[in-house]
Amino acid sequence: MDLDALTEHDRVMLLEQAFSSVDELCDHLGEDDWDRPTDLPGWTVQDNLSHLVSYEAAALGRPRAPADLDVSKYPYVTSEFQAANEREVELRRARTGAEVVAEFREVIPLRIKSLAELDQSRDSRPDESPIGFSRRWGDFLLIRSSDFFYHEQDMRRASGNPGHLRGAVALMVFERVGRRLMPRVAAKDAALPDGTTVAFDIDAPAEPFGVTVDAGRGILVEQPHKAAARIAADFEAWLCLVGGRWSVARAGDEGRLRIDGDQAIATRLLDKIVVMP
Known part of the structure; x- marks a missing residue:
């Protein structure tokens, strides 16, 4: 999928598909469940659904969870960004x-x-980000679709309801986080030679x-015949790896990740593979 060719309408439609699938x-x-x-x-x-609805409610201008709602008891909350997300989830845990x-x-x-009613002629719409960061409007739409996709898959795996691993939203997520970011991971994060x-x-x-990697820059290439290392995975496992859902060890133990060639090079890259925590 060519993300650059997506119109604003295309991006809104992807988000609506993500809404519908959830x-x-x-x-x-x-x-x-x-x-x-x-x-x-x-x-x-339930927490995953609470997280999703909280963002969309905030985008409508609805009040967010109180800033003094204490989530310090959760050891996995280690930043204010995570705390803001956790407060929204905590607010809904009694429901x-x-x-x-x-x-x-x-x-x-x-x-x-x-x-549908928004004037989408502006390049940037920071007020559309419920957590206050500024993003180009088109980019923000893809971020929301990706977030919906990942949390939907979290819910599906946990409840034994597989699905929605095909179609436009899944392909967009793969292109955005599973392929396009790999040059940066290889050249900058893993610093491959x-x-x-x-x-x-x-x-x-x-x-x-x-x-x-060429002159310190990562370059996407078509499927190479010769490579220092070859990393193979099924579609779901790969998205779980780059999305920080599964560890490399888990994917390997389940037989859903295979490494051929230079193990050190592959391990160096896989150690930095999470691009969507």
């Missing part, structure tokens, strides 16, 4: 799963309406690709 998943969740732990430390299925779904289904149609090529054999719906 809504559909909620129809398949029973009362016992909401408290199931997910791959995110401390977060249940039932059905109540959070009701909020989601009340907020999302209003959010879709607001997206000049002349190093790493091949990535990622199963469908992705396509294999490679990264070559």
Whole structure:
């Protein structure tokens, strides 16, 4: 998928597809599913949905959780960014799963309406970021779609409801975080030597690709025939790795990650693979 070719309308449609897929998943969740732990430390299925709805509610201008709501008891909260997210989740922990779904289904149609009405001619719309950072409007739409996709998959894995690993949203997420950021990971984060090529054999719906480091810069290349190291994974496992959901050890132990060639080069890159914590 060529992200640069996506129009503003395309990006809004991707976000609406992400909304719809989460809504559909909620129809398949029973009362016992909401408290199931997910791959995110401390977060249940319900917590993931609470996180998603909190952002969209804030984008509508609704009040956020009180800044003095104490979340210091959670050891996985180590920054103010995480604390802001956790406060929204904590605020909703006293509710039932059905109540959070009701909020989601009340907020999302209003959010879709607001997206349709926005003047999208401006390049930057910092007021559309519920947590206050400034992003180009088109970039922010893809960030929200990616966030929805990842948390939806967290909920699906935990509840035993696989799905939505095909289609436009999944391909956008792969392109945005699973492929486009690999040159930076290889050249800057892992600091691989000049002349190093790493091949990535990622199963469908992705396509294999490679990264070559040249003069300190990472360059995306077509699937290379020769590479210092070759990293192979299925589509879901790869997105779990770059999204910080799974460790390299877990993916390897489950037989969903394979490394061929120079183990040191591959390990050096995989140690820095998380690009969407």
